[in-house]
Amino acid sequence: MIKCKKWRREKYVKTGNASGKQRYLCKECGCNFIEGDKRTNEK
Numbered sequence: 001m002i003k004c005k006k007w008r009r010e011k012y013v014k015t016g017n018a019s020g021k022q023r024y025l026c027k028e029c030g031c032n033f034i035e036g037d038k039r040t041n042e043k
């Protein structure tokens, strides 16, 4: 399950693709994150 990097929420919308990966926009804090991007995960 993908989660927001800030609040770790699961409310997000798809905003497009980046380098072949799905990009999401968090609906709670407004941050952007990418599927499989380890840098945005916890630690």
Ligand SMILES: [Zn+2]
Binding pocket: 004, 005, 006, 007, 008, 009, 026, 027, 028, 029, 030, 031
């Ligand atoms: Zn967020």
